[in-house]
Amino acid sequence: MRALPRSPRVRGEEGMTLVELLIAMIVLTVGILALVAAYSSGYVALNRATRVSSATLVADSQMERFRALQYSAIALNTGCGASCTEDTTYTGDTAYSAATAVTGCSSTTESTCLPTQTKTGPDGKSYRLDTYIEYSCVSGTYVSPTSCGSGNPYPVKRVTLVVRSSILTSPVREQSDFTAFPGS
């Protein structure tokens, strides 16, 4: 057998060292971790979307209860102590106005009468539900529960529901007007 001629080129190629290989692997890992991060941000977005749709169902369900009530029965109970407390979150909302608030409900258990309550959503999580009932005039300015100024129709009761949760970046809001016409 004849010995192979020793080429200078082959001697010059010194291959990769273990350190170089490790660095390459770390770079690869960083790249793959970026892909994993995309999954986790998708999970967070899905979680938030579930919360929003659950909060909307809580509000829908509560508004439906108002639709079943008689006009005269749509009112808040703001004087029953602990369960009717209006905290700064409640009074700080844009829907709140002490001057036009509809009060006069005496029930402490009927959920349509409570300004602030905690509801369990369809996802099993807790949601804070704030209910605002205010007299509102479609035209004219509010004078009394039976007047919006001369020649204008009577005020309507405007129900605003605000559902809050720590994971929601902004609360879910729902609003509906109720008139005194029979059957409404």
Next chain:
Amino acid sequence: MHSPTRARLSRRARARATAEDGFTLIELLVSMVILLIVMASLASVLVSATNSEVDANNRFQAQEQARTGLTFLTRELHCASAVAVINTSGSALAAGTAGAGITETVPSSCATSGGQTLYVTWCTAASTLNTSDWALYRMTSTASQPTCTSSGQVKWVDYLTTSTPFCLPSTTAACSGVLRPASSLPMLHVAMPVNLNGPTSTIATYDVVDDIALRNGARS
């Protein structure tokens, strides 16, 4: 024993191997083991992420179905008259008793009637997608009230974990703790818990609950 030629060749080969500073077998094995560990952990993360994505997608579809069904039901019931809760054999149930279905009459002026008086029956039946779940079907007829086994069933909700989603509360008989409020229209209590993996699943059930106002009913 060795011939002089072979001994010379062997020495030459060793010399060449020493001169070329490539991988040793040990280095290659170490790097491959490290790479394997990293890849295995990443692969397990990706596999579990993919599984949970599929699961989340299925659950989202089930929830979406329940919400869509509830929206349609609400729209129909707001306009319907003569709403009653029934069991699977079609008998009307007392207030506060949960039933498998409802019967209703939808007048011709309603959006879901199709222009003429429609008799509508909603009923649950065993789900064809998951053996321990239930599905909600809607049957219609312009001639007479359909039964739970009538033909022409249209499925609206699947993966229900209860076979009795409907209940009509009175002021004294509650449905899941919900009484009919004073001076209120009658309300149909609808509870549609959906779970892709059946009632015994450890994954949280999505519990769609609503009290639908029956606007053509008489006030309490």
